[in-house]
Amino acid sequence: MAKYENNPRAIRGLVREAEVHRDVYVDPEVFELEMEHLFPNSWIYVGHASQLSKPGDFITANIGRQPVVASRHSDGAIHLFYNRCPHKGVKIASEPCGNTGKFFRCPYHAWSFKTDGSLLAIPLKKGYEGTGFAETQANDGLSKIKNVVIYRDFIFARLSEHGVAFEDYFGDSLSTIDNMTDRSPQGKLAVEAAPIRYMHTCNWKMLVENQTDTCHPMVAHESSAGTAIKVWQREQGDSTEKPMAVQLYGPFMSPYEFYEQSGIRIWPNGHGHTGVNNSIHSNYSDIEGYLGQMVAAYGETRAHEILGEVRHNTVYFPNIMVKGAVQILRNFIPIAVDRTLVESWVYRLVGAPDKLYERALMYNRFINAPTSIVGHDDLEMYERAQEGLKTNGNQWVNLRRLYESGEEPDVTAVINGTSERQMRNQFHAWAKYMTMDMDKNLDQPGEAAE
């Protein structure tokens, strides 16, 4: 029974000022509508330009559930296409990345396409003469996605032809991508390896919300971070220098007061970040030679400004999180209403000491891997929530921590770091991007079938 299709009012009804209905996490119909509306209306991360360094390089990705392929053309431009052959729909690229040479060749009937997507050749072409083929969409080659923006090498796309412009959509939130990129003395990041992949049997939004949930680490991660501290204190003997591993785990156990004062910043359209004043990444030991390189590249003042901005987690609505200080991006890829693939990427700071890359890789496997004890703690909570939300006793999820009546939507603000306002911010954006093209489809905007 379609409860939500063509019913923007019902969708909006799922989001109250400081509560959301459990259907946003457990209802398959809502998930279908997210794929149909939310993801196409939003700007989605596709990949990083360093993965496409040479002509013919390609990467594949999904936007919502739709497969896409990005390629570097001979003139240096990056193009994005739906990953399907215009003939019978066969995926044109099947690997996560590679180099296709001068053209893509469909493996089924050998139609070929230039790396800008245009149709290059069809075997036995005369069979199409006089058939009206030139008037079909197939004649245009691979279907191109027009709304693509590459911001400091981060490739984003919006599938909907019409919608919010990239700059308006992200606004000042791009400052986290700036900070991460500026942390390279050359102002350049590079993807050098595949991501860590981790399958989650929960709704994708649980992961996104968790990124700014600062009241869970000291509770849910007592088992991992707490044990790490305990074992280190017992085993350290005479060693005075904390190993990198203990430096990375330890701060998860910071008390509520720490998170309260470190602050959360929210931006319009559902973006926001934890760690405004300082963060769990603030006290990592210095890495030899790095500050010198930064000062040489940017000057004393600017170098300290860049390195002094130690944000914790930045959520780019709808489904990525960027950790500028540790050069990690987590992509929460929706598979089904209760299934999410998490791909966690590490960027190398080009020109910076290896030790920084080593630390980022270590952080990624400690926190974001299927073998990560911190990951085990989190996934257990998501799975239990996915189960618990099936109960009918109370159908609402409570997001009221530090709620103030009359909170304005779509503003920039800095607030107490234990507030759930960023989650409220995300759900406000969720309802907006879910319904912005539903209204158009209806004769009477906002008036849906009862």
Add this chain to the structure above:
Amino acid sequence: MISENTITDFVYREADLLDTMQWQAWLDLFHPEARYWMPLEWQQQDPVLQPSLMYEDLLLMKVRIERLAGERTFSQKPKSRCHHLLQAPQILACDPAAGIFKARTSFIYTETRGDALERFSGWASHDLVQVGDELKIKLKRIDLVNFDAPFGNIQLFM
């Protein structure tokens, strides 16, 4: 005198200690400088500047083991159990004079928790050294055949 049989027995015993959850006895098999490594690339060479699923020293292995028994380790309620099915180890080196002992063992590993059961296939490589009359693990390396696939939680040791 350490023979090929000694190495084979050692590999079987190590798996048995994991399956029977004799964690302390298992840890005692490791050299103080040992590493437990699960690469994330085919024939990976570098554990430090290439991503891995695990690359842990004894301190971190102790953290894992202590965590398993923690009162507030919610992901172990209910507890996980595991089972190793090993092929006969292939002895790659058995050189007492040089102190080099290496084996590679094909395995199927099962981890269960509650109603869930996950199965993994791969190869375990043991780099061993002699300490007194005993063998100790210097490096245990687990290469999964599908290291690049997305897994759910893997909470015990392969």
